[in-house]
Amino acid sequence: MELFLLVIFYFFISIVLIQTVYYLFIFGKFSFGKIEKNTPKHIPVSVIVCAKNEEKNIQKYLPLLINQNYHNFEIVIIDDASSDDTRDLIENFQIQHPNLIKLVKVENNEAFWGNKKFALTLGIKAASKEYLLFTDADCYPNSDNWIAEMTSHFTLHKTFVLGYGAYEKEPGFLNKLIRFETLLTAVQYFSWAKIGRPYMGVGRNLAYKKEEFFNVNGFIHHMKLRSGDDDLFINEAAKGHKTTISANPEGFTYSKAKETFGDWIMQKRRHVSTAKHYKSFDKLQLGLFFLSQLLFFILPIPLLAFQFQWIIIVSLIAFRYLITWLSLGYSASKLEEKDVMYWYPILELILILIQINVFIKNIFSKPYTWK
Known part of the structure; x- marks a missing residue:
């Protein structure tokens, strides 16, 4: 028994070291780095914006895009075969702003039914500008300078900009859990992008040069997958020397979080289902991070139960929480999620349990389409 506990003891030390590397030396690239504030370029x-049955959100949020403090832009709205009044509403806005709004009409297509990537492809082809900035119909910019902030990070060599897509703060534990998961995800993809290994972005707030889409033939390599128009595309197309981030609050977008656990779990299932199609290195680093999180909670149980080197174990636990609280705390302050x-x-432990549940469910059934 003592030999068994000794093995677990050294294994636990290794797990704490792995977590330290992640939170201090990888996530620390974003947590402890400076937020870049660039001069608007007006490129x-x-x-x-891809919309499917979004008449209420179009009515509320399209004016916020129209009134952006920017002079050289157009709004390409893709109506993805909506069955409500989304298309009529967009056409009314188009009449009022004929030189600003472009409507792309997508009809039901048996081969691409429910495939957002098909609709986005038509929208991208219809876009007349050199740079593309994406958001969803249920999202709204945090400021009138959203376009200016996101595009200010483009340079001659930086052709991908990863932004932060936040969720509105609402009462209740579920809202905190969703925002914590969104925070942790952003810290991960921001940090790896700063290291030079971008692996994902979020379609709620993402920008890239139009030619980059055609350089990889768009979504052709994963068109059959219902999800992944943002993360799988970035995973395939974005290179370290071409990718940068926008973490200035003026460049955030916001949307309403899911209001029930069931809806959120289904959303997470769709997101997780794309991860198995990432590059091998990205799957490895994400898997190692999750496994180290899980084992951090499991391994101390037998050691503390038998009081094996309990002072060292408690000290390691305290040390790990200190560095994670510092790393995530600085990031939360930057992303206004303090x-x-x-x-x-509590949020971390519950999120780990939910992730296990999602992985198991995805093994036995596939999540449905985006709308």
């Missing part, structure tokens, strides 16, 4: 931009850190230990 030609097509803002692309309130979730008060619940951090």
Whole structure:
């Protein structure tokens, strides 16, 4: 028994070291780095919005895009075969702003039914500007300078900009859990992008040069997959020397979080289902991070139960929480999510359990389409 506990003891030390590397030396690239604030460039931009049965959100949020403090842009709205009044509403806005709004009409197509990538491809082809900025119909910019902030990070060599797609703060534990998961995900993809290994972005707030889409033939390599128009595309097309991030609050977008656990779990299932199609290195680093999180909670149980080197174990646990709280705390401050850190230990544990549940469910059934 003592030999068994000794093996677990050294294994636990290794897990804490792995977590330290992630939170200090990888995530620390974003957590402890400076937020870049660049001068607006006013380069030609097509803002692309894909909408399916979004009449209420179009009514509320399209004016916020129309009134952006930017001079050289168009809004390409893709109506993906909506069955409500989405198309009529967009056409009314188009009449009022004929030189600003471009409507792309997508009809039901048996081969591409329910495939957002097909609709986005038509929208991208219809875009007349050199740079593309993406958001969703249920999202809204945090400021009138959203376009200016996101596009200010483009340079001659930087042709991908990863932004932050936040969720509105609402009462309730589920909202905190969703925002914590969104925070942790952003810290990961921001940090790896700063290291030079971009692996994903979010379609709620993402920009790239139009030619980059055609350089990889768009979504052709994963068109059959219902999800992944953002993360799988970035995983395939974005290179380290071409990718940068926008973490200035003026460049954030917001949307309403899911209101039930069931809806959120289904959303997570769709997101997780794309991860198995990432590059091998990205699957490895994501898997190692999750496994080290899980084992951090499991391994101390037998050691503390038998009081094996318990002072060292407790010290290692305290050390790990210190560095994670510092790393995530600085990131939460930058991304205006500080309130979730008060619940951090509980949120982290519950999120791990939910991720296990999602992985198991995805083994036995596939999540459905985006709308």
